[in-house]
Amino acid sequence: MKTLLRVLRGEALPTPPVWLMRQAGRYLPEYRATRAKAGSFLDLCYTPELAEEVTLQPIRRFGFDAAILFADILLIPQSLGLDLSFVEGEGPRLAWRREPRDLGSLRPLDEIDETLSPVYETVRRLSRSLPAETTLIGFAGAPWTVATYMAAGRGTPDQGPARRWMFGDPDGFAELIDRVTDATIHYLSCQIEAGAEVVKIFDSWAGALTPPMFERFAIRPAARIAAALKERHPDVPIIGFPRGAGALYRDFARGAGVDAIALDSQVPLGWARGALGDVALQGNLDPMLMVVGGTALEAEARRIRDEMAGHPHIFNLGHGITPDADPANVDRLLKAIRG
Numbered sequence: 001m002k003t004l005l006r007v008l009r010g011e012a013l014p015t016p017p018v019w020l021m022r023q024a025g026r027y028l029p030e031y032r033a034t035r036a037k038a039g040s041f042l043d044l045c046y047t048p049e050l051a052e053e054v055t056l057q058p059i060r061r062f063g064f065d066a067a068i069l070f071a072d073i074l075l076i077p078q079s080l081g082l083d084l085s086f087v088e089g090e091g092p093r094l095a096w097r098r099e100p101r102d103l104g105s106l107r108p109l110d111e112i113d114e115t116l117s118p119v120y121e122t123v124r125r126l127s128r129s130l131p132a133e134t135t136l137i138g139f140a141g142a143p144w145t146v147a148t149y150m151a152a153g154r155g156t157p158d159q160g161p162a163r164r165w166m167f168g169d170p171d172g173f174a175e176l177i178d179r180v181t182d183a184t185i186h187y188l189s190c191q192i193e194a195g196a197e198v199v200k201i202f203d204s205w206a207g208a209l210t211p212p213m214f215e216r217f218a219i220r221p222a223a224r225i226a227a228a229l230k231e232r233h234p235d236v237p238i239i240g241f242p243r244g245a246g247a248l249y250r251d252f253a254r255g256a257g258v259d260a261i262a263l264d265s266q267v268p269l270g271w272a273r274g275a276l277g278d279v280a281l282q283g284n285l286d287p288m289l290m291v292v293g294g295t296a297l298e299a300e301a302r303r304i305r306d307e308m309a310g311h312p313h314i315f316n317l318g319h320g321i322t323p324d325a326d327p328a329n330v331d332r333l334l335k336a337i338r339g
């Protein structure tokens, strides 16, 4: 069986499988070339042969144990009818069709595949073209993180607009979360039917939630997604990533019903091994070390590998690799882990 799937079924391997968040991205010259050919980031996401190509690039260059579908968490709000664009150097912009936050203007669930079907085609192509030993990971944003962009119409430092909506009108906000959750269940099921062998749910802004709101808007939606997927596809493992959750990682591990937990770089590994139960753990090298390199990178990579020895562990970063990372540092990292 593929190494990543063995770890997700609870096996501790002497050498952990490795992949990196954002492994297909601007730090690679071949990615920048394909992106230029596509014209825009969204054209890249929606052109299956180009999205397939950039997904394969880091596999060819580094031989990672897993490939992650090339797409974006913001395709879901776009499929629900928000107008999405990426402004060069400024990040995403989202605009509602009528008034901001008008849930009545969202497209119904049975229309979202008009937008999303090219993504399923990318998955189908990848399941044919990936090396036999490489696991294909599908993904979606968690409803809370997706909602932070829908509420603000852009990225924000403190998720202010979403927190204002959530505290000011919790039941209205819950309706938004429910709509995004339903879309996410459908989207991930379709990715699995197209060939995704694992799915990951990115809750990048989970760290902005208070404990009660974390329970309601991070754990409960994740649990609803996991339960629905398990009913349809019981053998497909799910990785949850409640980034920045701190002590609440424990509640998430108990309540979300996922098979593995991705850890950000601030989580102490000894604590996670004891507190999060039997689930597989993924992480958690600081992405800055992919910029810095040298002995600092090697020492941290070995520390993480050694602290996780004997526990089901997937080696990864604590967050995405950044555009200023040096690809040569990925080779150094792999050498430090694999020997």
Ligand SMILES: Cc1c2[nH]c(c1CCC(=O)O)Cc1[nH]c(c(CCC(=O)O)c1C)Cc1[nH]c(c(CCC(=O)O)c1C)Cc1[nH]c(c(C)c1CCC(=O)O)C2
Residues within 6 Å of the ligand: 020, 021, 022, 023, 024, 025, 026, 035, 041, 068, 069, 070, 071, 072, 073, 074, 091, 092, 139, 141, 155, 202, 204, 320
């Ligand atoms: C919050 C979030 C987004 N997207 C994503 C998240 C959650 C993970 C995280 O916290 O990083 C997830 C994501 N985005 C992308 C992937 C593809 C797979 C992979 O990890 O290689 C994945 C899994 C491609 C991308 N998504 C984006 C890029 C860069 C676009 C480019 O080529 O210019 C890539 C490779 C754009 C993006 N997408 C998003 C933002 C805020 C931005 C702009 C910021 C930036 O420019 O880096 C939303």
